[in-house]
Amino acid sequence: MKKEKGLLLVLSGPAGVGKGTVCGALRQEETSVQYSVSATTRAPRAGETDGVNYFFKTREQFEKMIEQNELLEWAEYVGNYYGTPIDYVKETINQGNDIILEIEVQGALKVRERFPEGVFIFLMPPSLAELRNRIVGRGTETEDIINKRMTVAREEIDMMKKYDYVVENDQVELAVERIKSIVTAEHCKRERLIDKYKELVEVN
Amino acid sequence: MKKEKGLLLVLSGPAGVGKGTVCGALRQEETSVQYSVSATTRAPRAGETDGVNYFFKTREQFEKMIEQNELLEWAEYVGNYYGTPIDYVKETINQGNDIILEIEVQGALKVRERFPEGVFIFLMPPSLAELRNRIVGRGTETEDIINKRMTVAREEIDMMKKYDYVVENDQVELAVERIKSIVTAEHCKRERLIDKYKELVEVN
Numbered sequence: 001m002k003k004e005k006g007l008l009l010v011l012s013g014p015a016g017v018g019k020g021t022v023c024g025a026l027r028q029e030e031t032s033v034q035y036s037v038s039a040t041t042r043a044p045r046a047g048e049t050d051g052v053n054y055f056f057k058t059r060e061q062f063e064k065m066i067e068q069n070e071l072l073e074w075a076e077y078v079g080n081y082y083g084t085p086i087d088y089v090k091e092t093i094n095q096g097n098d099i100i101l102e103i104e105v106q107g108a109l110k111v112r113e114r115f116p117e118g119v120f121i122f123l124m125p126p127s128l129a130e131l132r133n134r135i136v137g138r139g140t141e142t143e144d145i146i147n148k149r150m151t152v153a154r155e156e157i158d159m160m161k162k163y164d165y166v167v168e169n170d171q172v173e174l175a176v177e178r179i180k181s182i183v184t185a186e187h188c189k190r191e192r193l194i195d196k197y198k199e200l201v202e203v204n
Numbered sequence: 205m206k207k208e209k210g211l212l213l214v215l216s217g218p219a220g221v222g223k224g225t226v227c228g229a230l231r232q233e234e235t236s237v238q239y240s241v242s243a244t245t246r247a248p249r250a251g252e253t254d255g256v257n258y259f260f261k262t263r264e265q266f267e268k269m270i271e272q273n274e275l276l277e278w279a280e281y282v283g284n285y286y287g288t289p290i291d292y293v294k295e296t297i298n299q300g301n302d303i304i305l306e307i308e309v310q311g312a313l314k315v316r317e318r319f320p321e322g323v324f325i326f327l328m329p330p331s332l333a334e335l336r337n338r339i340v341g342r343g344t345e346t347e348d349i350i351n352k353r354m355t356v357a358r359e360e361i362d363m364m365k366k367y368d369y370v371v372e373n374d375q376v377e378l379a380v381e382r383i384k385s386i387v388t389a390e391h392c393k394r395e396r397l398i399d400k401y402k403e404l405v406e407v408n
Binding site for chain 1: 325326328361364365367368369370371381382384385386388389390392393394397398401
């Protein structure tokens with residue numbers, strides 16, 4: 001039978017919703033999902049390996065990647081570039097393996113333009129009050145900054161309409177179970193399987 | 205928040221693939237999925253209760269249901285009518301509960317016409333050789349009858365293209381897990397949740 005392609009999964013959601021925590025918990029699980037390795041211009045920290053934690057690049061190399069359209073998405077944070085190399089993603093799914101990107105909302109929408117067949121999952125806070133609690137709980141932000149972040153969060157939640165799935169992050173374990181179910185269900189989608197089974201009907 | 209509607213799940217597949225076994229195993233699991241109750245003109249057997257095992261009807265009553273378009277699908281087997289009352293299905297999903305129908309391929313396609321928003325799952329044998337084994341294993345059919353059944357099975361497998369999902373029945377427990385994942389994933393679909401979350405963004 002024809003080998004089925006892997007899935008590109010994109011996990012996104014408003015800042016503070018817990019994307020990193022959920023993705024970290026998913027990594028602990030026994031799944032075959034692989035994790036995308038980002039390219040960055042920031043210096044490697046102790047213990048970080050090139051090609052495992054990040055692909056470490058000079059600014060010049062990174063800018064060349066941008067120019068040559070080799071990044072699914074990229075952004076600049078605190079003077080350093082971060083981005084997702086398209087080749088790594090393509091190789092993984094062509095080998096039949098699933099790969100997940102954990103990414104902020106704007107980046108995810110850029111990935112959708114290049115990879116409309118990806119599976120886009122929006123991680124959702126149980127309520128805006130709870131999201132506010134999580135943002136407040138992070139540190140010592142002023143009321144003004146918190147309000148600005150909530151305005152951004154509301155705009156980001158509005159982006160939900162561009163996603164395939166919405167997963168509520170009420171409890172990390174439940175969110176992880178939902179994501180695992182989405183992966184299983186996507187592999188059962190008829191349009192992904194029809195070529196595989198066409199052979200079954202025609203050859204026999 | 206607005207209450208989400210339940211799902212209509214339709215489990216179908218070629219004769220001999222094991223629909224009954226898989227549906228029976230799913231019933232043993234702790235899920236909130238309810239099972240559709242069919243209407244029939246056959247006489248109740250000992251221990252069968254009206255409204256639980258079947259809705260028992262006279263031929264006259266059943267034919268009136270057909271006329272008044274009250275059945276999602278119906279068929280006649282060995283002189284008795286069997287069908288799925290549409291009201292029971294609608295009431296269940298309007299209450300926010302999921303309901304599953306286990307049904308042969310032709311019936312499932314009729315349900316799709318009336319209920320395009322249903323979730324249609326095609327149960328698939330691991331191979332045609334294995335399906336043949338299962339048909340042969342059933343009893344003492346002649347080679348000729350077995351070949352006829354295999355021709356029908358191949359035509360039915362071709363109907364797979366009208367379904368949303370394809371679940372391989374390699375092992376009953378695995379097939380049940382896949383169906384449960386499909387139910388979870390369908391509840392996470394953005395288009396089912398958008399109304400619920402719209403309120404969250406607008407009200408807060």
